[in-house]
Amino acid sequence: MSSPTSLEDKVVLVTGGSRGIGAAIVRRFASLGSRVVIAYRSDHAAADALSAELSGNGHECLAVQADVADPDDITRLAATAADRFGRIDVLVNCAAIGPYRPLGKMDAPFVRSILDTNVMGTVLMTEAVLPHLTAPGGRIVNFASALAYRPIPASSVYSASKAAVVTLTHAFAKELGPRGITVNAVAPGVIETDMTTKILAERGDQILAMTPLARIGQPDDIASIVTFLASPEAGWITGRTIVADGGVT
Numbered sequence: 214m215s216s217p218t219s220l221e222d223k224v225v226l227v228t229g230g231s232r233g234i235g236a237a238i239v240r241r242f243a244s245l246g247s248r249v250v251i252a253y254r255s256d257h258a259a260a261d262a263l264s265a266e267l268s269g270n271g272h273e274c275l276a277v278q279a280d281v282a283d284p285d286d287i288t289r290l291a292a293t294a295a296d297r298f299g300r301i302d303v304l305v306n307c308a309a310i311g312p313y314r315p316l317g318k319m320d321a322p323f324v325r326s327i328l329d330t331n332v333m334g335t336v337l338m339t340e341a342v343l344p345h346l347t348a349p350g351g352r353i354v355n356f357a358s359a360l361a362y363r364p365i366p367a368s369s370v371y372s373a374s375k376a377a378v379v380t381l382t383h384a385f386a387k388e389l390g391p392r393g394i395t396v397n398a399v400a401p402g403v404i405e406t407d408m409t410t411k412i413l414a415e416r417g418d419q420i421l422a423m424t425p426l427a428r429i430g431q432p433d434d435i436a437s438i439v440t441f442l443a444s445p446e447a448g449w450i451t452g453r454t455i456v457a458d459g460g461v462t
């Protein structure tokens with residue numbers, strides 16, 4: 214029999230858990246014995262497949278559809294997770310959208326859609342989970358991006374939304390520290406997911422050449438940072454954003 218890990222039986226809610234980096238995070242927590250809520254917006258097939266895969270391997274999980282840009286959905290998601298598992302130990306705010314547009318092509322719906330999902334979603338998810346979050350000992354891991362520090366052309370609104378997440382992380386850590394809850398963020402460079410299919414097709418060779426570790430980042434590279442930040446071993450780290458980009462910056 215394998216020995217218990219420090220994340221065994223923890224209740225973990227991962228937004229954007231159906232695909233890409235979020236799905237790798239879900240799998241990693243499950244492999245460490247955590248019980249996982251897989252939150253997703255629209256890709257039922259991906260969420261169902263992941264849920265079936267984990268259940269088939271004996272892991273406890275629950276897939277919940279919820280749009281993090283919709284405050285009612287957020288409230289329902291947090292309540293559903295708490296009803297099922299009795300508490301939430303870890304919140305991973307991973308859901309985001311990342312469309313690019315240059316100046317000259319901006320309009321209000323475009324800007325709002327990014328800010329609603331990436332910024333408001335992070336704020337209101339945190340707000341909704343807080344009454345159910347274990348304290349002391351609770352963990353929040355947010356998703357920024359290396360672009361928050363070094364935007365590229367046409368990424369302005371997405372990059373600014375991720376800079377907001379860096380600041381929210383710092384501020385929330387100060388507010389929640391006295392309750393024994395840590396709040397940190399991960400800022401990945403380019404990771405191979407659906408979000409980066411186009412950019413990797415157009416500039417993959419250039420990105421590879423800029424990367425000291427000489428490969429394109431994979432979702433698992435980020436999942437292991439998230440489980441570390443969620444673990445008791447990371448209890449003295451809060452308010453930090455960890456850039457993980459293979460050395461590019």
Ligand SMILES: NC(=O)c1ccc[n+]([C@@H]2O[C@H](COP(=O)([O-])OP(=O)(O)OC[C@H]3O[C@@H](n4cnc5c(N)ncnc54)[C@H](OP(=O)(O)O)[C@@H]3O)[C@@H](O)[C@H]2O)c1
Pocket residue numbers: 228229230231232233234235252253254255256257279280281282306307308309310311330356357358359400401402403404405406407408409
């Ligand atoms: N990939 C990269 O290179 C990279 C780099 C830096 C930062 N990041 C950040 O890392 C995180 C994960 O990125 P990824 O590449 O894994 O993205 P992805 O493959 O595009 O997956 C996005 C996930 O977010 C969910 N989602 C999107 N909008 C949502 C909404 N309004 N409500 C609820 N769920 C929503 C999607 O659910 P559905 O499929 O159901 O719609 C999906 O599960 C994001 O925060 C992203 O900004 C990624």
